[in-house]
Amino acid sequence: MTEILPRGRVRPARRLTLTEDVYETIKGLVMDHALPPNERVNIDALARELDVSPTPVREALARLESDGLVRKRPLSGYTTTPLLSxxxxxxxxxxxxxxxxxxxxxxxxxxxxxxxxxxxxxxxxxxxxxxxxxxxxxxxxxxxxxxxxxxxxxxxxxxxxxxxxxxxxxxxxxxxxxxxxxxxxxxxxxxxxxxxxxxxxxxxxxxxxxxxxxxxxxxxxxxxxxxxxxxxxxx
Structure with a gap:
């Protein structure tokens, strides 16, 4: 099944659903502290646990960074946001x-x-x-x-x-x-x-x-x- 986009572009609708599901799942893990505050995020391990490729995990983490729930550091990858002082x-x-x-x-x-x-x-x-x-x-x-x-x-x-x-x-x-x-x-x-x-x-x-x-x-x-x-x- 595909989704028709403007100007004739086509992209799989299932892909959009997968990306959203991965985002919501990782967000829940952060909120519930299953991914504890101030801890490095292992993208490959998360991908294996969720049975997806690393790509939707990276996309989800990029969104979570804009939400303020994870941080990206040069050469260190992502960490979950620490608790507030x-x-x-x-x-x-x-x-x-x-x-x-x-x-x-x-x-x-x-x-x-x-x-x-x-x-x-x-x-x-x-x-x-x-x-x-x-x-x-x-x-x-x-x-x-x-x-x-x-x-x-x-x-x-x-x-x-x-x-x-x-x-x-x-x-x-x-x-x-x-x-x-x-x-x-x-x-x-x-x-x-x-x-x-x-x-x-x-x-x-x-x-x-x-x-x-x-x-x-x-x-x-x-x-x-x-x-x-x-x-x-x-x-």
């Missing part, structure tokens, strides 16, 4: 406060009725169990949180703003194994306040609600730094 974590949240506060304001100003309903629905979503009770529930909670923030960035209507926010979230999600989500109810209430301000079309209130949420989230995450392994050179 406390100072880098603070910088990340300072950037989130700026960017996501702006995104919330733009979403409040630009959201259609359908968008407002979507944001309210995402704000009210829960994982159905107490988040933090086991990794799977924690991961489910993290996914809901990411979806909510991404939807607001999308509704804000700026591709560049959304891409910047997504990149910041990638760095944060590397830490999710260490960040307990025991206070999921607090997050839900904060999301509902953001959604309410966007629904009312109030940019100032949306910005304030988002900044309050991120400030509280930063404080909830800080104790996790006591659990993290010390950073070291790539293995």
């Amino acid at each position: 406390r100072a880098e974590f603070d910088d990340l949240f300072d950037m989130r406060l700026l960017l996501e506060g702006a995104a919330a304001a733009r979403a409040a100003a630009n959201a259609s009725a359908a968008h407002r309903r979507q944001i309210s629905t995402k704000a009210n979503a829960t994982v159905g169990v107490e988040a933090g009770d086991g990794y799977r529930r924690h991961a489910a909670f993290t996914a809901l949180d990411a979806t909510f923030h991404d939807l607001i960035a999308e509704v804000a209507g700026s591709v560049l703003l959304r891409e910047a926010i997504t990149r910041l979230h990638s760095h944060l999600h590397l830490h999710r194994l260490y960040f307990p989500a025991a206070k999921a109810a607090d997050t839900t209430v904060e999301h509902q306040r953001i959604a309410a301000a966007i629904t009312l079309g109030d940019p100032e209130a949306a910005t304030a609600a988002m900044r309050d949420h991120l400030t509280a989230a930063r404080q909830r995450h800080l104790p996790a730094f006591d659990q993290m392994p010390p950073a070291g050179p790539p293995a």
Whole structure:
């Protein structure tokens, strides 16, 4: 089966599916720390494990580099991105406060009725169990949180703003194994306040609600730094 491209070019559709599958698989390995932070990536070993040639693995790693999840060093190949230091974590949240506060304001100003309903629905979503009770529930909670923030960035209507926010979230999600989500109810209430301000079309209130949420989230995450392994050179 083939895909017809502009100007008569033809390329196998299966190839596109394979590349995407390999990308998503390796991304999952990085996020779950099956490929631990700050570790060299063996392309040939990954290709054997996934039963593919090295080419789609290299293509996936190039995409993951743009996502901020791996790094390429001259003569050394790829390494997974190390966990953030406390100072880098603070910088990340300072950037989130700026960017996501702006995104919330733009979403409040630009959201259609359908968008407002979507944001309210995402704000009210829960994982159905107490988040933090086991990794799977924690991961489910993290996914809901990411979806909510991404939807607001999308509704804000700026591709560049959304891409910047997504990149910041990638760095944060590397830490999710260490960040307990025991206070999921607090997050839900904060999301509902953001959604309410966007629904009312109030940019100032949306910005304030988002900044309050991120400030509280930063404080909830800080104790996790006591659990993290010390950073070291790539293995």
